[in-house]
Amino acid sequence: MDNAERSESLLRLARACGVGTEYWAFDGTERHVAAPTLVKVLGALGVDASTPTRVELALLHVEDDAWREPLPPTVVAREGQAVTIPVHVPDGTPVSVWIDLDPEAGGGRRETRQVDNWDAPRRVDGRMVGRASFEIPGDLPLGWHTLRSRADDGEHVATLIVTPQRLHLPESLEHGRVWGLMSQMYSVRSSRSWGIGDFADLAETSWFAGRDLGADFMLINPVHAGEPAAPMTPSPYLPVTRRFVNPIYVRPEAVEEAAYLSAADRSLVEWAAEEAQTLNTSSGPIDRDAAWTHKRSALEVIFAAPRSAIREAQLADFRDREGKGLEDFALWCAIKETRPTGEWPDELWDPTSPEVAELRVQLADRVDFFVWLQWVADEQLAAAQAAAKAGGMSLGIMHDLAVGVHPEGSDAWSLRHALATGASVGAPPDMYNQQGQDWSQPPWHPKGLARAGYQPYREMLRTVLRHAGAIRIDHVIGLFRLWWIPAGSGAKEGAYVRYDHDAIIGILCLEAQRAGAVVIGEDLGTFEGWVRDYLTDRGILGTSILWFEKDHEGRPLAPEHYRAMSLTSVTTHDLPPTAGYLAGEHVELRESLGLLQAPVQEVRNEARAEREDMVRLLAARGLLGDDPSERELVEALHRLICLTPSKLLGVSLADAVGERRAQNQPGTDQEYPNWKIPLGDPNGVTVLLDDLVTNPRLRSLAAAMNQR
Known part of the structure; x- marks a missing residue:
């Protein structure tokens, strides 16, 4: 056709x-x-x-x-609301339906009530099928329950999920608002880092930001796992899995067993550290491959060291809790380590094949290593959140959930039943990228996810939320619909595919409520107007970026007209830091990379007019004097967002130190060092965590935020 x-x-x-x-x-x-x-x-x-x-x-x-399904594969209900479901049986046969309650919600059994709702039988696949209707009670507890039916054709099972009507905000946000820092964690290095910012650096930064600066959260880039060996994908938004963590962020010396190494083994770790730490002060692109090569060699030494009985038991408990998902991920890492480049043969792409089963035995030692890496990474993430809270942060670490995963990654390998093949996720053309975008990530298959009882989604959320005070959902519109681009087609040649947003958002609210976390959706871009109202009704905050908020005449939106249920910031990681943006460097960068659709002078004029409009607004609000410096402009913009009613206010750490270089330039791959820029000052000189404590720009901007 x-x-x-x-x-x-x-x-x-x-x-x-x-x-x-x-x-x-x-x-x-x-x-x-x-x-x-x-x-x-x-x-x-x-x-x-x-x-x-x-x-x-x-x-x-x-x-x-x-009519082919005895029970709907998954039923998602809201607390306090009864739901009627169809149950299909051979025509004329009786059926009973009951519910086994979630053990986490107290367990037990509940009966259901059949309701009068007659439907004519239907011939399906050569047999007559009848439909009965049963009511799921509205007083069930929140949780993951099991729905069961029994008829002449046997017993059938489905997943029943009862979700909150609304995710309630913590006290600090219910009757107030807070501010926090936004950081590309890998870019914030200390003198003790291994060439890349890590969880120990995160713990120290968060503690300092809470105790000395008055910040209440630290939003970081996604820390989902990347490839286990070079070459590693730089983008944290293209992970191999969203369920597990990237061990490149582990600090080797912070692993408990590192303190008890023999002198010879300690020397091996110290030599590896010395090699890696020479990278910390470089202002050039972060070299993940080099950093991980040094770090992995040290971690292998620590892994081989003896563990106490208690530590062995804790590792075993972690392994049992994470189950098959962890074992499969570790096996994928072990296989990928032996084949870092090139395509895998078909038999390796099937996790159930005899060849993969044989490798599970052959590579058992490496599987153990990759399991252990997840355990120590989890411990250090927990320590970072504890440090943030100890520093006085009300929320602590705000994790970021990427849209999807690498098409050749671990999730694409082990979750093929729940992911669609033959298409990738992206975005249609918009004012910033008129060619559209193809992010190369395989989308969730709507029916496959429902047939899996949303278990892969649940497990992913539980990992990300385990040590989080909040979670940011990148491209939250993707929980409603995604732009599918068929394989071999251009980004413009796609279509939107809808998802059961009541189910997906409901599960998100359920898991966030159990974790005690706030949820923020990045709701920028093209979407239907009712979506924001729906998210607000469910207790999910939106995202407002100062430069993108305009009134009906295209001028900067007055701060009092911003949404209250929002995380508002001056900038985002897809723009240059504010100092660079004010200087029009986003225009020059896009022009140099051939990304502009309009004549460069026209775009320059638009950027200049945008800046002038913003300066006029700042002056009208009394936030700016005559002939302001760049630093005064940056602080005035942050004082402006303090005039909004937004519950959360975000400050880019790059803005706070005067950095000008963009972390990411949409529409590029190799043309620009995306996701590799270390934190630097206005001249691009590296700013280490050691120096943040006394950084005058950072302290001055924090003081401005605390005067709101």
Whole structure:
């Protein structure tokens, strides 16, 4: 159907499968998704729409789908609300339905009530199927329950999840607001780092920021795991898994066993540290491969050292708790270590193959090592959160959840039942990137995720939230719909695929409430207007960036008109730090990289006008004197966001020290050193954590935030 028109049947099929056939573009026009794109996206969902006949067959199949399931694969309800569900049985046979309650919610059994809601039987796959309706009680506790049915065709099981109506804010936000720092953690190095910022640096920075600066949170980049061997992907937003942690952030000397090494082993660790620590003061791009090579050699020495009985028991408990997911991830790391580059043969891409089973035995020692790395990383993350709280932070570490994972990573390998193949996630064209974006990440398969009882999603959230006071969801709109780009197509040739947002957001609220964490959604970009209201109703904060907030005339939005339920900041990691932005360096950078769609002088004029509009607003609010310095401008912008009603205020650590270089330039890969820029001063000279304590710009900006 490459040349097919958008037939009514194709449109019906796409909509029935959750594929958007139209969307509103950033310029306000409605765009129709081309028929070939719809066919390809449906194919990525496992629906064959390659010919008109197959479209009709697929329509019939979709209509019968629900009748094939004795129970819905997953039922998600809100606390306090009864839900009626369909139960399918051979026509004319009785059925009973009950609920085994979540052990974490107290356990036990609850019966359900059949309700009068007669539907005519339906012939499905050559047999008559009847439908009964049962009511899930509205007084069930929050949690992950098991729904069971029994009929003549046997017993069936489904997942029942009861989620909060609304995620309640902590006291510090319910009746007040707080500010915190935003940091690319890998860029903040100390004299004791191993060439890259680590969890020990995070602990010290957070403690200092809470105790001396009055900050209440530290937002960091995603710390999801990357490749176990060089070459490592620089972007923290393209991890191999979102469930586990990148051991590159482990501080070897902070592992308990490091204190008890023999003299010979201690020398090996010290030699590796000396090599790595020569990288700390370099103002050039951070070299993750070099840092990890040195660090891994030291960690292997520490891993081989004896552990006490208590420590062995703690490691065993961690391994048992994380279960098969951890074992599979560690095995993938062990295999990837032997094949760091090049494609894997098909048999290795199947985790259940005999070849993989054989490698599980052959590589058992390396699997043990990678399991151990996760354990010590988890301990050091816990220590960082404890240090943040000890320093007086009300929230502590705010973790960042990436949109997706590397197409050849661990999750893509072990979660193939819940991820879609044949498509990647991205974004349609917008005012900042008119070619669209392809992030290369495989999306969740909506039905695959539901059939898995949302367990992969739950396990991922529990890991990220375990040592967090808050979590930021990158591209939170992706929990409602994602822009799917079929394999082999350009970023413009995609379509939106919808998700069960009630289920996904509800589970997020449930896990965050259990962890006692605040949730912030990065709700920038193109989206439907009701989405923000929905997130607010569920207790999830949004994101406001000063430069992006405009009134109906395109001028800077008055601070009193900002949302209260928001994390508001002057800048974001996809823009240069504020000093660079004020100087128009974002325009010059994009021009040098060939990313501008309009003439460069036109874009320069727009940037100059934007700056002048902002300066006028600052002056009108009494925040700026005549002929201000760059530092005064940066502080005035932060005083401006203090005039908003926003619950959370974020300050980029790069802004606080006068850094000008961008961490990331969207639309580039190798053309710019994305995610490799170490924290530096206005001249690009490296600023170490050791020097932050006395940094006058940082202390002055913190004082401004504390005067709000």
